[in-house]
Amino acid sequence: MNIKRVTEKEFAAWVDALTPKHTLYAPQAKEDRFAFDRLTAGEDLRLDYDVSILPPKKYFLPQKEVLIKFDRKGNFESVIAHEPFVLFGVHPYDFVAMDQLNTIFEQDNYDVHYMARKEAATVVVSDVQVASADVFAGCMGNATVEDRDGYDVLLTRLDDGSYVVETRSEKGEVLTGLLSSAVDADEVTLQQREQVWNRTREQLQKHKLEMTPEQIPALLDKSYDHPLWAEKAELCHSCGSCNLVCPTCYCFTVEDELNWDMETGQRYRQWDGCMLTGFATVTGNHNFRDKKEARYRHRYYRKGKYVWDMIGEIACVGCGRCISACTTNIANPVEVFNQLSEEQQ
Amino acid sequence: MMSATELSQVRDIYLPQKATVTEIYSMTETEKFFRFHLEEGEAFDYMPGQFMEVSVPGFGEAPISISSSPTRVDKTTFEMVIRKAGNVTTALHALVPGEPVGLRGPYGTHFPVEDAMKGKDVVFVCGGIGLVPVRSAIHYVLDNRDQYGEVTILSGTRSPEDRLFTEELYEWKTRSDITFLETVDKADARWGGTVGVITTLLKRIQINPANTVVIVCGPPIMYKFVLLELRKLNVDNSQIYVSLERHMRCAVGKCGHCQINGLYACQKGAVFNYADIVDVKEAI
Ligand SMILES: Cc1cc2nc3c(=O)[nH]c(=O)nc-3n(C[C@H](O)[C@H](O)[C@H](O)COP(=O)(O)OP(=O)(O)OC[C@H]3O[C@@H](n4cnc5c(N)ncnc54)[C@H](O)[C@@H]3O)c2cc1C
Numbered sequence: 282m283n284i285k286r287v288t289e290k291e292f293a294a295w296v297d298a299l300t301p302k303h304t305l306y307a308p309q310a311k312e313d314r315f316a317f318d319r320l321t322a323g324e325d326l327r328l329d330y331d332v333s334i335l336p337p338k339k340y341f342l343p344q345k346e347v348l349i350k351f352d353r354k355g356n357f358e359s360v361i362a363h364e365p366f367v368l369f370g371v372h373p374y375d376f377v378a379m380d381q382l383n384t385i386f387e388q389d390n391y392d393v394h395y396m397a398r399k400e401a402a403t404v405v406v407s408d409v410q411v412a413s414a415d416v417f418a419g420c421m422g423n424a425t426v427e428d429r430d431g432y433d434v435l436l437t438r439l440d441d442g443s444y445v446v447e448t449r450s451e452k453g454e455v456l457t458g459l460l461s462s463a464v465d466a467d468e469v470t471l472q473q474r475e476q477v478w479n480r481t482r483e484q485l486q487k488h489k490l491e492m493t494p495e496q497i498p499a500l501l502d503k504s505y506d507h508p509l510w511a512e513k514a515e516l517c518h519s520c521g522s523c524n525l526v527c528p529t530c531y532c533f534t535v536e537d538e539l540n541w542d543m544e545t546g547q548r549y550r551q552w553d554g555c556m557l558t559g560f561a562t563v564t565g566n567h568n569f570r571d572k573k574e575a576r577y578r579h580r581y582y583r584k585g586k587y588v589w590d591m592i593g594e595i596a597c598v599g600c601g602r603c604i605s606a607c608t609t610n611i612a613n614p615v616e617v618f619n620q621l622s623e624e625q626q
Numbered sequence: 627m628m629s630a631t632e633l634s635q636v637r638d639i640y641l642p643q644k645a646t647v648t649e650i651y652s653m654t655e656t657e658k659f660f661r662f663h664l665e666e667g668e669a670f671d672y673m674p675g676q677f678m679e680v681s682v683p684g685f686g687e688a689p690i691s692i693s694s695s696p697t698r699v700d701k702t703t704f705e706m707v708i709r710k711a712g713n714v715t716t717a718l719h720a721l722v723p724g725e726p727v728g729l730r731g732p733y734g735t736h737f738p739v740e741d742a743m744k745g746k747d748v749v750f751v752c753g754g755i756g757l758v759p760v761r762s763a764i765h766y767v768l769d770n771r772d773q774y775g776e777v778t779i780l781s782g783t784r785s786p787e788d789r790l791f792t793e794e795l796y797e798w799k800t801r802s803d804i805t806f807l808e809t810v811d812k813a814d815a816r817w818g819g820t821v822g823v824i825t826t827l828l829k830r831i832q833i834n835p836a837n838t839v840v841i842v843c844g845p846p847i848m849y850k851f852v853l854l855e856l857r858k859l860n861v862d863n864s865q866i867y868v869s870l871e872r873h874m875r876c877a878v879g880k881c882g883h884c885q886i887n888g889l890y891a892c893q894k895g896a897v898f899n900y901a902d903i904v905d906v907k908e909a910i
Pocket residue numbers: 559561562563564565566567677686687688689690691692706707708709710711712713714715716755758759870871872873874875896
């Protein structure tokens with residue numbers, strides 16, 4: 282496809298031209314933080330965001346999503362979303378997380394609700410301009426995504442404020458077609474972009490993982506009975522915040538609700554979290570993960586081993602959200618993996 | 627990439643099919659028997675040990691084992707026994723014949739009635755409501771009786787009032803081509819039978835371990851003790867099948883609730899070969 286170099290002004294004009302035409306969701310300021318929300322005015326766009334409160338996966342797997350409509354007579358009907366939309370300004374690590382979920386919801390049992398949203402989306406990835414306090418995507422190989430497929434446009438801001446806009450698919454072309462007057466990126470521009478990437482990979486290492494991500498599954502294989510789980514979990518409130526903010530968490534519950542007519546209603550799914558006390562409880566109040574440490578360990582095994590066994594990728598992309606979210610400072614995956622590996626030696 | 631029209635043709639893994647309650651009666655204080663009939667008449671192919679997601683519109687859905695055998699009822703009819711445990715199961719208990727439910731499935735693995743059990747002696751070990759899914763396999767085996775060796779059924783409940791399918795238990799007890807033993811944890815004045823936990827029955831039977839397949843299904847606490855007893859009887863782990871209950875929300879390998887370490891119980895179970903999970907820490 283094509284790669285353009287777009288001046289700051291041209292870029293702003295482009296976003297202004299996109300907002301009335303498309304349903305855009307993009308990072309914007311929310312009090313002193315940032316959140317993905319519907320973008321109606323180009324000036325609200327904040328591609329200099331460090332990290333969004335919730336990951337943009339919420340547009341593929343909404344916090345609450347109707348799956349089925351029914352009536353009390355037993356008629357059930359699927360509710361499937363089709364409206365096209367643009368996810369604008371997704372950070373590389375969050376894209377990697379979504380790409381993992383794409384595989385998980387597609388393979389084995391095809392989840393048409395998730396996949397319909399995914400198919401309806403145009404994903405515009407934006408390289409990180411400001412590193413958040415706890416990000417470590419650089420250690421996880423997810424600081425940049427030039428080697429990965431599955432998104433439609435890649436935006437990289439150069440030091441003079443101009444953008445390199447790379448179109449990676451036909452869907453992306455629908456958006457970047459409006460930039461046809463911009464110049465093609467030359468060799469120098471591409472080198473500058475390469476430099477930005479190199480710098481980003483360095484900067485997104487606020488915590489340093491002392492191993493390669495691929496070593497984590499084998500490390501966990503040996504760490505099941507490690508005392509660390511109980512030591513750390515001692516302080517856990519089972520609040521589920523680390524699940525809630527995580528871009529790769531996708532567990533959910535399914536519930537029904539009736540409408541006011543008491544005749545019709547809907548079945549919806551809602552995010553759930555394995556750190557919450559009753560996640561694995563069955564009838565008779567038997568909880569298969571009764572102890573905090575068992576739930577705590579389970580989260581790290583999901584991130585570092587179970588999902589790896591399913592799709593061959595580490596399900597911690599290094600966004601750092603859980604580190605910031607945990608009020609008792611025990612949710613840092615880097616700390617956990619490093620400590621396990623030190624004590625193995 | 628799929629277009630909107632193509633997507634709308636994809637089967638929705640969460641969509642139930644309409645079914646009707648055709649029969650319902652109380653078996654114990656907390657358990658009711660149900661017979662459901664699929665409305666559209668489209669058959670579900672199922673095997674003993676599999677389960678369905680049963681919906682009461684407005685209340686939700688719950689995973690429930692199929693208790694009937696495909697050898698006895700057509701594949702649009704399902705018998706189930708449901709214990710009143712909470713929201714959905716209470717709504718199920720309030721149904722009367724003619725009322726609608728939703729069914730999707732069948733899900734999960736099944737007892738190896740067509741492979742590992744064929745030609746072998748079979749021992750069924752059922753604790754409490756564990757008899758419900760195993761009944762499907764028992765019917766299957768009894769309906770193809772000549773294809774299996776010795777058949778032994780061991781059943782335990784907390785008290786005589788908790789016994790399910792009492793007429794069938796009587797039939798099994800009186801049949802000469804099977805061995806049926808039962809026990810209760812706590813007897814009442816009328817109980818003339820064995821008293822004690824299920825393992826007391828295992829101590830009484832004689833088996834040829836090399837030629838025996840054992841099916842175990844019951845409440846979570848039962849497994850440890852039964853498996854220990856089976857080890858004493860020299861039954862190899864690979865000859866043992868257990869059905870493990872977990873919290874299940876989706877039954878299609880997505881929601882994460884049923885995970886036993888990395889295993890999805892709704893996909894790789896609920897029936898597991900014990901040798902496959904003996905090293906899985908959260909399993910037993
Ligand atoms: C494979 C399988 C087969 C089963 N077969 C039978 C059967 O044949 N007969 C029968 O009576 N019961 C069976 N169950 C148990 C039954 O699914 C639960 O009792 C039921 O889901 C509880 O739902 P509820 O809405 O009535 O209870 P709730 O009001 O939701 O909760 C009551 C209690 O049940 C637990 N629970 C809730 N949802 C589930 C769930 N989906 N799975 C397990 N526990 C849950 C809750 O944590 C709580 O402790 C089976 C469960 C599984 C996993």
